[in-house]
Amino acid sequence: MRRAAPILALLLVIGLAACQRVTTRGPRYLDEASLANDPPYTLAILPTTDRTNHPELAQTVREVLYEAISTLPYADRELATVDRLLGQIASRRGVALAHLPPEAMVSPELGEAVLFSELVDVSRLYLVFYAHNRFDLDLKLVDTRSRKVLYRNLFVFYDRTGGPSITVLGLFERSISSLMHLRERALRESLEEAAQEIVTLMPRPTFDVARGELLRISRVTVAPRDKVLGAGDTVQIHTVATPGCTGRFSIGSVKRDLPLREAQPGHYYGQYEIAPGDQSPFAVVEVQLASPATSETLEFAASGQPLVIDTEPPPPPRIARWWQTGAGVFFEIEPGGIPRDDNDLPVAYNIYRRLAGQGEFQKTGEAREPVFRDGTARGGQRYEYYALAVDRAGNISAPSGIVTITPRRH
Structure with missing residues (x-):
C-alpha cells in the first residue's frame, strides 16, 4: 500500500485539468446596512501592501484592481491623484510615505471610502505534469466618513494546468504543456483575471439620484x-x-x-x-x-x-533630382510648399511609375526617407514618375509634377 501511495498521488496530479478560479477564505465581513443606506461614492485604491517580498507584484495588483473596480458604480480616484494626496498627508505628519500608518490613510481627503489590499501569499509551482500560479489577497473597504469597515474578505486565486494522457507522445506533450503553460502566461494576465473575478464577488452599492446625491x-x-x-x-x-x-x-x-x-x-x-x-x-x-x-x-x-x-493633406512634394548607379535609379524627394505646422510634414512618400505615355501609373514603392531607389527600372526604357506625400495622420497629398527619365543600359 505504501508503494502505491506515490503512484496514486501522481495519478491524482495528472488528472487535474487546467483551470482558473477565485475562492474566498477566512472571515468575511459585510456591513449591509451601511452600504444600503449611505454607500460611499468616491473610492481611493491605496497602494497594495506586500507581505511576500514581491513589490513589483504588489504594484501590479493595485493597477489591475483599479481597472477592474471601474466596472463597479464607485467614482474611483485616479491612482496618481491618490498617491499625491497620500504624499501630502505623510508630509504633514513628518514621515515617509512608506511609513504612513493605515489609520492615517482613512482620510476623507482621499474619498468617501478607501480600499486596502494586502498581498498575503504568492506561489508559483512547476512540475512535470502540473503547474500553477496562486495569489492570496486580503481586501478591506473602509468608510472614511464613519471610519467603519464596510467589507473584508480574503481571496485565493488559482491558475492551474495539468491533465491525463493515454499515449507516450501525449504524456510528453502534456508534461511540456504543463511546464510552459504558466511560464508563457504573463503574470499580469493572471492577476487581471483574478481582479475581474474578485470584483464579481464584491458588494455593488447602489446610488439614487432622486435622493439628491x-x-x-x-x-x-x-x-x-x-x-x-x-x-x-x-x-x-x-x-x-x-x-x-x-x-x-x-x-x-x-x-x-x-x-x-x-x-x-x-x-x-x-x-x-x-x-x-x-x-x-x-x-x-x-x-x-x-x-x-x-x-x-x-x-x-x-x-x-x-x-x-x-484631416488636411500636406502640400504636393517635389522630385528634386534623380541619378543612376549599379544598384538602380535614385530619386531625391522634397516637401512641397510651406507646411502649416509639424503635422503637415511628410512621414512617407508613395512613388508611382509607368512606361512613358502607356497605361495607368502603378505604385512602385514607398520611401520613409527623402531618397527612393527603384531597382526594377530597365535600361533604355523611358519612364514617368510622380510622388505623393503622406503625413502623420495618413492624409495623402496631390501628386507631384511628373518626371520623365531614361535609365542608361549597363
Missing part, C-alpha cells in the same frame, strides 16, 4: 491620445460619474454636444468618428452631466494632452 464626475478617459487623428479615426470617451444622469461631450470646436450613453450605473460612454474637414491642433474633450432629479449640471474637462486632429 451630489452630482460628481470622477474620471474622464479619452482614447486614443498617442497619435494624430485623421479622417476615419474614432475617439472613444468613458466617463465615471453619478449614476442616473444624462450626459454629453464635446471635442473642442470640432464637434459639440454629442451624446453619452450610460451602459451601466455610473459609467457613460460615447464615441465620434473623425470626418473629412475636421481640424484642430488643440482639441480639449469636455463632458457635461445633468441630473434629471435636481436639474443640476456639471462640466468637466478631460485631463491629459488635448487631441490633435488633422
